[in-house]
Amino acid sequence: xxxxxxxxxxxxxxxxxxxxxxxxxxxxxxxxxxxxxxxxxxxxxxxxxxxxxxxxxxxxxxxxxxxxxxxxxxxxxxxxxxxxxxxxxxxxxxxxxxxxxxxxxxxxxxxxxxxxxxx
Numbered sequence: 001x002x003x004x005x006x007x008x009x010x011x012x013x014x015x016x017x018x019x020x021x022x023x024x025x026x027x028x029x030x031x032x033x034x035x036x037x038x039x040x041x042x043x044x045x046x047x048x049x050x051x052x053x054x055x056x057x058x059x060x061x062x063x064x065x066x067x068x069x070x071x072x073x074x075x076x077x078x079x080x081x082x083x084x085x086x087x088x089x090x091x092x093x094x095x096x097x098x099x100x101x102x103x104x105x106x107x108x109x110x111x112x113x114x115x116x117x118x119x
């Protein structure tokens with residue numbers, strides 16, 4: 001089911017924007033068609049949590065919330081892990097970027113990940 005689209009203008013006077021529908025961002029005011037536009041929306045995952053997603057003009061969907069490890073065997077590599085997740089009509093790609101950085105650190109002996117306690 002495709003959500004109904006509606007147009008609205010952002011209020012820059014400091015008020016929050018609340019929209020229970022898909023937000024479509026177009027260029028040159030062409031926001032009534034899928035041409036020249038992206039869509040930003042949230043999708044509820046199976047664990048009942050929402051992810052922020054973006055869909056580009058070509059139909060590629062990328063998760064902007066960097067904690068989706070849904071097709072990675074064993075899940076996240078560590079507590080602070082972050083991921084890249086994207087899908088097309090034919091494929092899904094999911095990368096544990098923290099694990100990738102740790103492997104590169106081990107190969108190069110250069111620190112890529114910097115973690116600091118919040119005080």
